[in-house]
Amino acid sequence: MIRQQAQSADSGRIGGALVHAVLLASAALIIIPLIWLVCASLKRNEDFFTSRFLPAGSGFLGVAWERLTLDHFRSLAQLGIGRAALISVFLASVTAVVATMAAAMGGFALARLRFPGRRLAESLVLAAIIIPPTLLLAPGYQLLFQLGLLDTMAGLILPAAAPAFGVYLFRQATLSSVPPQLLEAARIDGCGDISAFFKIALPLVMPMVSAFLMITFLGTWNNFLTPQVVLQTPSNFPLAVTVAQLRGVYYQEYGLLMAGTLVSIAPLLLLFLLLQRDFISGLTSGAVKG
């Protein structure tokens, strides 16, 4: 019996070690490009094509440390990367907050309120999900032009303020997390629709709020196409567009490009590391299990 237990413990340890080995290999696969990116952002043009990671030399670990440079980051600062980062934070966070609130309210209305045209509204929301966003770029541009919103931040935030996917997501979250009896009880106690949303429904769908905020933040941060089309003044460009501008038509400053890429993904990495628990709990909160 003891022998069997020992054997079982041994096989458990071996299995665990195997799992860890696979996970470590997978982690290495993911982290190696990031390490390469960091190294590339510190290399001079002369060393870019002659060393895989850091330039070889006689310094510590066989690396020519004296050949590394921060010039690319200095150039980025001169090109206004700080301003672009601020604009990215503004666009991503404001869009995330506005879109999440609008989607949560819309989802709550579709799920728990009875009003004429609700079915039609639901169908329209579903239909809107089917249309690829790229298809809306041209008519959206024309509309923004007619509204005088081209080259403005509002021209980016307003079209993203009520995403159909978000409205439907919150409709489903409300249906599964907000019991109608609770809302009826609240109404009997004198609660109106708006109070019921903020005091009852919103706290109950809070995990989904966290997840959707993160999804929208990430999506807006990484969005290149819409700001590229809508914004025209370079001093208003967010990071995604500013970094893309570093890429020349023919001539590339690879170090600068890598440094720009690093700057554009670093805040996201940091944010995800800080908030990963909220993000994952939000994503799994609607999952069904037996």
Place this chain on the structure above:
Amino acid sequence: MRTNSDGDAAAIGRIPFGPIVILVAAVASTLLLAARPAQDRHEVRMWTFARLHHQIYQQQVAEWNVAQTPRIDLSLLSLLAIEQRMLSAFLAETTVAELIEVERRNAARAFAGPLESVGFVDLTDRLKAEGLDQAINPASFSPWTTRGRIFGLPHDVHPVMLGYRADIVESAGIDVSKIETWDDFAHVLGPLMADRDADGRPRRYLLNLWETHFEVIELLLLQAGGGLFDSDGRPTLDDPINADVLVQLAVWCAGPDRIAADVPYFSASGNKLLLDGYVIASFVPDWMCNIWRNEIPQLAGKVKLMPLPAWKPGGRRTSVWGGTMLGISRTAANQEALWEFAKYLYLSPISARELYTKGDIVTPVRSLWSDPVFDQPDAYFSGQAKGRMYIELAPHVPVRHSSPFGAIAADRLQTAAISVAAYARRAPGATRAELLSEARRALAVAQADVLANVRRNSFVRADFHEEAGQ
């Protein structure tokens, strides 16, 4: 059955950390942006697509803004963004910059409609009245000309030479001055491809060329006297000269005596192969000197330039690659002042010097070619006076005719080139006549396809339209 949300009961009611962080970021960034000082709005916007041009122009624009009006606001945008906005503006009257600097393929897309609807100001009469049509190298006008009218001020000439590894060539005791034709090129440099380790493949090839390098194929067609369109905008893909060039291309890239290798232009992998000496020679227009200098500084003093070998003795020793123009938007106010600025930016002696010293680009203004700056030896190119070399070739640059269907023609020509090279690989013993027959077949298909597209346009050329239908 239950949902996970049941398990999250403990979390309900409290506001998680994530939303608080994002909310704080929203408020803080809004306040910081609101506190930004108001921007100094200029009267005229100018868009450019090249970082190098943007850097070069900044000083000149600043000086103009101090002394002259209207004040110019120079912006760098990606080429795709400029093309999209330009076409949107020209077709749907959305906002657009008053001055647009654009590359030749993008500019040609604006020439699709009736002449009076082209979004750029027609500069033909101004150019003629001021004698600029004579002062500027004539071939530089052709990409911006449609149906005889010129819609852009040319920025450059862009003659092409071969850039070669002088260190390898000279250490082998080879004298490139003996090369006059492409046949000479293969013959004189041939010893460099000797298979020294007898593994069945040479360590290096002579020419950076592949059937997928469309822009290089086009420059070879132009050098040989072929091309994609004639002066009326009629597709000429099935020109016999084009067929001859495609056959030679297939022989170089896929024949048993192959001399060419695929070293992608404008890529990190291509730069590494150039550095390793995998190919001896590459096609180098003037602007590419600047790219080599900045991206592959290790080649300094190891490379030289020579005129392109001709297709036949006494033939053309150069071609053309790339091209930029400055156009004035038709809806812009104060077009006279914009014209003055355009001339100041592109045609002044100071501009020509700046363009060459910072960008290695030769001005199209012929009277400025005597500037001694072009005679200075260039250490990167082993002390050659490369400016003078390019200028000597500039008058021989071939004419390229623009067409809004240029992108389609380029695509179909590429397909034809790939088809001929594939045929050469499938049939290694194929005779030149067999390859020529395949090239004619592939180009006839390409021609028919491009013609079918052109026929749909009722504005480009009404008279040849009918011929095409015959």
